[in-house]
Amino acid sequence: MSVDNFGIKGLTDSEVTQSRETYGTNTLTGKKENKILEAIKGILKEPMVILLLVTSGIYFISGNFGDGIFMVTAILLVGSISLYQDSRSQKALEKLKSLTQPNCTAIRNGEVVEIPNEELVIGDSLMVAEGETIPADGPIVYSNDFSVNESILTGEALSVSKDAGKSDNLIHRGTSVASGMAIITVTAIGDKTQLGKIGKSLESIQTEKTPLERQISDFVKKMAIAGVLTFLLVWGINYFRSYDFLDSLLKALTLAMSILPEEIPVAFTTFMALGSWRLMKMGIVVKQMKTVETLGSATVICTDKTGTLTQNKMSLVKVYTLDLKKISSTKEELASEEKELITSAMWASEPIPFDPMEIALHEAYSKLAPIDERPNYTMVHEYPLGGKPPMMTHLFEDANGHRIIAAKGAPEAFLAISNLTVEGKELILENVRILGKEGYRLLGVGTSHFEGTDFPKKQQDFHFEFKGIVAFYDPPKENIRTVLKDFDKAGIDVKLVTGDNAATAAAIAKEIDFKYYEKGISGDELMQLTDAELQQTVKNTYVFTRMFPEAKLRIINAIKANNEIVAMTGDGVNDGPALKAAHIGIAMGKKGTEIAKQAASLNLVDDDLSKIADAIAMGRKIYANLKKAIQYIISIHIPIILTVFIPLALAWVYPTIFSPSHVILLELIMGPTCSIAYENEPMEKNTMVQKPRPFTNTFFKFKELVTSIVQGLAITMGALSVYQYAVLQNFDESITRTMVFMVLIWANIFLTLVNRSFYFSIITTLKYKNKLVPIIIGITIVMAALLLFVPPLTQFFEFTTLNANQLLVSLFAGGVSVLWYEFVKMYRRLKKR
Template sequence: MVTTERAQAAVREGLDPAEAARRLAAHGPNLLPGSTPKSFGAIVLGVLSEPMFLMLLCAGGLYLALGDRAEAAFLLSAVFVVIGITLLQERKTQRALESLRELSAPRALVIRGGEELRVAGAEVVPGDLLLLREGDRIAADATLLEGRLEVDESLLTGESVPVAREPGGEAAVHASTVVTRGVGIARVGATGGATAVGRIGEALATTQEAPSGLQRASRRLIRQLAIGGLALAALYALLSWLWDGRGPLESLLGGIALAMAILPEEIPVILTVFLALGAWRISRRKVLTRRVPAVEALGAISVLAVDKTGTLTQNRMQVAELAVDGQRFVDAGATELAETFHRLVEFAMLATPSDPFDPMEKAIQHFGLHWLVHTEHVHADWSAETEYALSPQILAMTRVFPCDTCTRHLLATKGAPEAVIDLCHLAVDRARSILAEVEAMGARGLRVLAVARGHWTGEAWPASQHDFDFEFLGLVGLADPPRPDVPAAIAECRAAGVRILMMTGDHPTTARAIARQVGFGERTEVLTGADLAVLDDATLRERLRHVDLCARLKPEQKLRLVQLLRADGDVVAMTGDGVNDAPALKAADVGIAMGERGTDVAREAAALVLLDDSFASIVAAIRQGRRIYDNIAKATGFVFAVHMPIIALALVPTLLHWPVLLMPVHIVLLELLIDPACSIVFEAEPEAGDVMTRPPRGAGESPFAARALGRAVVQGLGVAAVLLPGFGLMLHYGVDAAQARGVVFASLLSGLFLLILANRHPTRAVLARPARGNRWIVRMAGALALMLAAAFGVPFLRAVMDIALPGPAALGALLAMLVGILAWLEALRWMSRRPPHA
């Protein structure tokens, strides 16, 4: 085992920071070949290849063929406006994703100028000294100078069994491989594309993140609507030509307008922008999103499986009590440590690495150095010959030291009380007495370890710790106080219908005590790892429905619990920090790794990383996830609602032999407002007041389901039912067609704004405090007013759109239609709030 002091003595100072900066400039960042942001040209080509814009170009060409050069110029120039809007949206999304990538980039622990520094993996340079520990992902190709490691190199070799690396033998370690055991110091030899993994190929550069469930569902829906819309547009063109007597080119132009009205091309924009910006917003709550599609699952979480240490507690371990043969020592307020406890503390320190990573082991060393300093019980210069690591079979570790002769060895052991009692082969009465003391300490919220010592004479090490003879020394109780914000966060989860399930390796009594302190609830039954071992899946699934505490769990048992919860229909989030937690983190719907104390392996397996390891941050992420899903649903509803009157106004006049009402130019102007309304206005919408007082949405719930879209379709059809009769009545009473068209267009634009307000808060009055909490509402209203002023005030636009300034009668019709739209939306709101059987 390598200590930091020994490492620094061996490698001196490491690189000077100034020299590291020079090498970084010379060799470039330590980055593997990766994808680059879309270029301007790629974005423009993407825009022009969209069906909506292909139809726009076709419409411009048809206007030229018909001799309407003004209309053609306007439509073709609108392409550039749309490209500009798309560029802004792409830039905003790209900025959010890039900031997330920077946060989630691997980090490395290096020695520079004699100090340990945590730097971004991209800043590692040749010659750097890496400090490597269990769970680290190695940042660059390097040569091991000191220590002994076991490394998972399956990424390079395909071989899943870890390989040993030690100085003097096979000492090469490679970038992107994982340290599964040990501690070591390595000198970097190659970085970036010069590493073994960097030379494998450029496949990583083309790897794209898999689409989320909502994105897949939206693509299916849009594909179906596109096929249906094109068929309907073709039928419309034939009807317009053969039924309404218009020319073929004019009929084709009308068909294009109808196809543009039907295609809801805003949906992909909504999902891309909302999920990317949502992940960025969540990162501001100290929760890093490593996989953006996980954002949509946050709002559906029904079970939150959390570890105790560091999540519910502060992860600031300190030795609080000692117990030896019925005698107790309490650290709080003590002025001296009685001789009775010296040997217990001495062997607890010997059973712990002198420079530990684990918070409990740090606490033991700190406690021992405080109370035993300047005594013969501190052995800072001793070095273990070998050690037996903690394993799922034996929850204890033993370190072996030379003693007297080359064949005589001193043993120091610590671990779970049950395991150490078993290793000491104690009599039943003595074991029962010790376990009673463990229960009492656990009831006080302490995490309890047992300590033993032993001797071994022989040259060959036995295969198992069970082959040694141990003497039981006593118990060490460590306190880790709960985080002060946890009780309120747990109460918020319970109000939101999210069940909290504690999964810990601690003693059941300790788990129960912490649960009581943080307000877990009244259910005190504890399911242990031993219980899991004897229960079949069906019985365990039933037990899980009535249990909130699981203790003495092994990592593979956490995986089994997550799988059973998901099989029972729950959407599961799980926290973890160790290498062995990775399978369960991957299996969960939302794996959440600890950013401060977690291993690189856990972070890479997880979808989210807690930057502050705080339970309250998880709850904040759930709150944000629900807000994001709500806003996606609102934006989707608005899109379908606003497309209904556009479709009706493009289709019905032809069937009734009326003048054309909506042309491609009108639809383009409408899209210039609809796109930002979807991707900006609704994305910025604050959370609903009941976001954390209602149960989670169902796992299969979707904003694209027929039930979810039904209200939106009815909204839009109602708006159409107001506008179409209004247009017909104006024509009937002799209002000029251009005036009537202008009034309907103005009413539709105003109705678009009313639909935004109606879908922001489906249960509130449409005009109730419209801008509250969302500054973009006022800006949207301003954009609407500017568009109306330009459309009616600029002669060129009036001519292109074939509209005229309305007279008194037309203004009266405009006011009547706005009142009708508002009345329809209010009636729908009133009906939706009525009890089902009222």
Template sequence: MSDTQNQAEPTHGLSAAQAAQALQDDGPNELAGEQHRGLLAIARETLSDPMFALLLAAGVLYLALGDLQEGLILFGLVLVVLALTLYQEGKTERAIESLRDLTSPRALVWRDGTATRIAGREVVRGDLLVLAEGDRIPADALLIQGTEVQTDESLLTGEPLPVDKVALPVKEAHNTPPLNGQTAPESTLFSGTLLVRGHGLARVTAIGAHSEIGRIGQALGGLSSETSPLKLQMAQLVKVLAWVAVGASLFLFLAHGWLRGDWLGALLSGIALAMALLPQEFTVVLTVIPALGAWRLSKQNVLTRRISAIETLGATSVLCVDKTGTLTENRMTVTELFAPQTAATEADPVHVNTLTIDYGTTTELPEDFHTLVEFSILASVADPFDPMEKAFHRLGQHFLQDTEHLHRDWTLMQTYGLTPELRAMSHVWRAREGDAHVVAAKGAPEAIVDLCHLDAAAQQHIDRAVEAMAAKGLRVLGVAHARFEGQEWPAIEHDFDFKFIGLLGLADPLRAEIPQAVVQAHAAGIRVVMITGDYPVTAAAIARQAGLPTGPMDHASHTPDTASASAGLTVTSDWLLTGDDLSRLSDTDLQHRMRTVSICARVAPTQKLRIVQALKANGEVVAMTGDGVNDAPALKAAHVGVAMGKRGTDVAREAASVVLLNDNFAAIVAAVRLGRRIFDNLRKSMSYILAVHVPIAGMALLPVLLGWPTVLYPLHIAFLELVIDPSCSMVFENEPEEADVMQRPPRLVNTPLFGGLTLGLAFLQGLGALALVLAATAWGADQLTEGATRAFAFAVLVCTNLALIFSNRSRTGSLWASLRVPNRTLWLVVGAALGLLLLALYVPWLARLFVFDPLPLRYLGAAAGLGLVCIGWFELLKPRAAGAGGESAPG
């Protein structure tokens, strides 16, 4: 057993070298049962595909007939196609593996004296975990710092009540060995359990299979293997085509054998037709394009936890986003202070009680505001994580550094946390001198006013100050203080005798890229709804900066909205909804209101679920952001739940299908753009696959029925697969988005991949290609030998195949426009296809294998010309393709 944990400093965590050694000694922090497909498993799955079974059967048949060269070539093609599949699937698996690493529970640990967020699988014994409310604990650990810590251990015990945890002294925790299944002390935190209250530090004692949850044999985490609607749709289509292939192959076998008496040739023709009709590429495409799309999203700081969410991203019609940290920078700075008029005199009846702070020019803080800053710090944690509390500490360090108002030697005795009923928190401190305890409270102004039991005149005075600050887009918090004798702490904060101190206004600047992202969202037909706990006036100020639709505020002295607490602000605007309004509305009324709302202010996290449900009832496809424990139900209920990667809790991340690694709204819009691109490329690829199999199947069947010589043998089909496989996956996956991708309205979420005319147009493309190949075959038969006619028909078939690739690159744009769009993979595939075609036509021993006679060059030129004719025919279909119905939601 490694003694890495004994080498670490008790409160500074491991060094990077120690962590690397521990990871090498003990392995990653993951449980048995997590499946990772290796190349051998991929090869085994690939060889079990019906297409390969048919290729192998044809090769065995040739060998049985004594045609060693033909059989070996077919087996060689099996290896080539297998290698190509291994490359594609391996690339996909690497992308999925990187997503697995990202989607494992994240952990904040001290490494080299710095708090660093890592994947949960990289946590090692001896690591020092930094834990906050809502975190999923990544490994068994001992709590060494923390107050009021509670965990939900129902995953292990089935007991729903939270369990209190008590911190061990640092040295004792540092020297405590792993539990090894023995009775756990009250300071032990278990892997997989949830921190539901408090925050603290914990030393890791056991990881992976050695943790308590690993010991009892439970497995957690990993990507869930869901069957997406597209895969269900494709499975049904492939099943139908498989039955058609079996029936058609059997029919061709009987017809060929009966008409020509060549039952061996009939068997080869039947195998070729079955290969032509079995579009095994569908399953490849549905794996490769979404998985690589998810990998591309991760490069834009958007993690897709469920691949199926990519289908829905492009269909999103409403984005519900948090204000703080998502639209704004989550970089709080105190810019304004307000204290009541306690120093007014006859000489100065209008005492200035509001101060605007500019850290660059404000050199001194007036005495009237010292107490306000002092108690804002006392009401915060000593080592804050929250940006607001960091701003209070920064303010105190800047202006009160050498005064008696900073109390680093006081002892925290009791805390009262925020609750849905009272949006305020309080800390009870034991001062260095005196018997009385000092109580500091901070929170929403209306909650602080409520705690202080102020009269109506004082409330109106404070309300006006709140409204003035909020109108500037500031987040406003109130501060109060009290004194308390004795040790019997009241059950609720209302039992303290609080006195109001003042207000602090915090600025959180809008992210620079937000206005442009909102413009893009609106152009794409996506409505953006901002959800915040701030005042309506504050929310409206930020919304106007962001470019969200707002209107004038409605003020009235009657029927005041208590949630606003802004001089009797009554919210009757169609674009604004407050939490109190929401709680009074029925579900039906809320659905009606949410058709026009762009701002939801003073909303509690628990109310987000009703907002999501109302929008869904209106037929919207909803993406909802969230970061807290209480956001999880809304994230799970939304079509696309979007959790915050930096400030979000593990509970929120687990409930969401998408995680923003940089917490930025602009990344959501980029994800929608990429989601639309991925769906477009899937549609293009599927259309190509369906279209290209029509001429191949037709040329395997029709010549026999028309009494012509056989045109396609299994070797020809295998050659065509070398072009089709990389084209349908890698070429179309690399296609950039259409120019109008963010100018279309969202598609309907239940739109099938082949909606409206798309399916018919794919068949029309295929029938057009088939008609050209048939015409070329008939023309060549009058002038060429049978082998040369076959070579000519095959060359035309390859050229029409390439024409289908070029035509399907863009569903609406012209060919010339698409040629200017770079796609390196396209030109590699086209070059390889033409090079292999020339080898098959003009290398004598290869030509004999393909049963070709020498093809005059003018016929090769004619084949290329027919390919261009095919492109022209496809271009005429594009205006109809643009109008294929059923793809967009109503505007």
């Protein structure tokens, strides 16, 4: 059966081109923004840039034009770095957005083709089916048992029945197909659709901050408040000492600059956006950046069977007819009763099949039918998949009024509504068990007769003649055993949630070495449990059979109630509620319905479960690297703050060892490390053998925060020890300043290397493949050399060229103040062994 039956040829290629030139593309323009201008506005609002502007203004007012020009240059550099990071993030997100644009089915040149939604043009013949989101407006020209959910436009959640013969035969963009299928002629696209006119574009949706964003934002706010209070304190102290307003203001601004951790928000955005982009390159399309931060916490994965654990390559392998009372292989010569069974199963399928089982039935019919009757019949009524256990029924008629009524579904669905005797029912159940134990997917098949057009409201109201069972084999994916072992090593529980019967699910689970395959429960049994009982049951149950939407949703909610972070895979309309409820909803990119993809937070392009293991590994890596970056920021900011504050507050010999120019120079040297070098760090080898990190309200554990503070204090001790050493040696202020500055530069280099892992030694981490680390360290060393040995730079920053002994003292202090942590890591490794 093809689209020829509907008498629809669709547009030709030339007509498509002409329509596109006349009416444009099927896109919603939304709110137009100048992204560069918006980015510049954002930069000008940054506290660090505001401080730099104020400082440069003070320098110019006081006549210090050199420092003023340097500050303006620093503003341009800070702005350029921010724009570069923002552009990287935006490019990554734009690529993601283009991948999340769905496809639709159209009839063109008399053929059914799949095209991106935006390529749809006015005049196109658009085919929509159950589970899809409608991409354009237009009237129905052909439909079968068609209904739509228009809640996005009307707010009404109930589905509305529509067909070509009704006065309301229009369907609209953004609504979803609740049942059946239809063909429409597109009359409005893009902004001209009803959805486009009322302005409900994706760009207008405001997303709220994630827990991690809030944690980081709170941390930065606290640091900013501390900066303001310290700024006021230092300004007050210095003003009452010198009564020099501008000089005391500059000293206070120096400290404020050193306190403000402006790199943290930039690092967070960069890590999340680039993480999403890296996942996209792996075939995992993340719809929202917040999913990236959740991935590393996943503790439970609920997966369906077909197409996820198995290849979704259905082949019709065996049939059982009640008349012959035997199971036959389709490789053998089939009896007439068995051919009739396959024919009835084909009529119970969609006329244009897309489900692998239905495709297999159509192919089997094509091989065994002496005459293809499909072109002679038209579907007159359809009952979509429904009921518990589920089934579906189709009614066809030819030109002479001869009618075919055929149904297929779970074999158990026919027990109460067919002509089966007690003995027949027992035979059916026995053969279901036999075939199920071999891992076959089973469908019962029945036919019925009905005169007139006043069809029953429910398909179960027909009285069926049970024809038999068709059995399909869907082989497991070749890599699935390895994938399950990887999840087990990572401390992640996998639960099988399927619509198949218990015997089939257990057989496949056993075949793929699925742990605890014998611990199962059916959907009906599950619904009998109270919420408290279910919470206990889901802890020790791993196979869930004969599942339906309400049962799936209860499973997800019960697992969540146990404080687990749950991921759920799905592809059908009935998976939508559970996908949306899960912390991480995972839709199949190939076989997933549009509703499933919309409900999910990420899509697997190749329907490969191993990609979830990769995604979780990526999530853990991104989170770990972000932590390293922020710990680095905290550790390196503490010595800058204290090196500025302590000599000033205690009135040491050289109280203003660093000016704003020195602080911003340190910021420029150290800034790229956290957001560029650490983002590119590879995953540590023990990442996927650790238990999932708990999804807590705090970003850092107490020990981690203490580690960063102690590291910062150790570097401070190193810098101030060199300060006192220089004073004791009667070195002048420029030598002292240069030596202290070099301590911080060396400490920064060593800290970058040491903090690449808080467990493995620096010798191990030097082998990590991250080409950016040597580049950034090389640039840092070159900049330090320029500051020491290029006279104009040396003079401008009030440095001096150090001799070999002075350089070695700075290098030694910078190294010792950081490398001590290697002994802590060694102790941890020995303790673990």
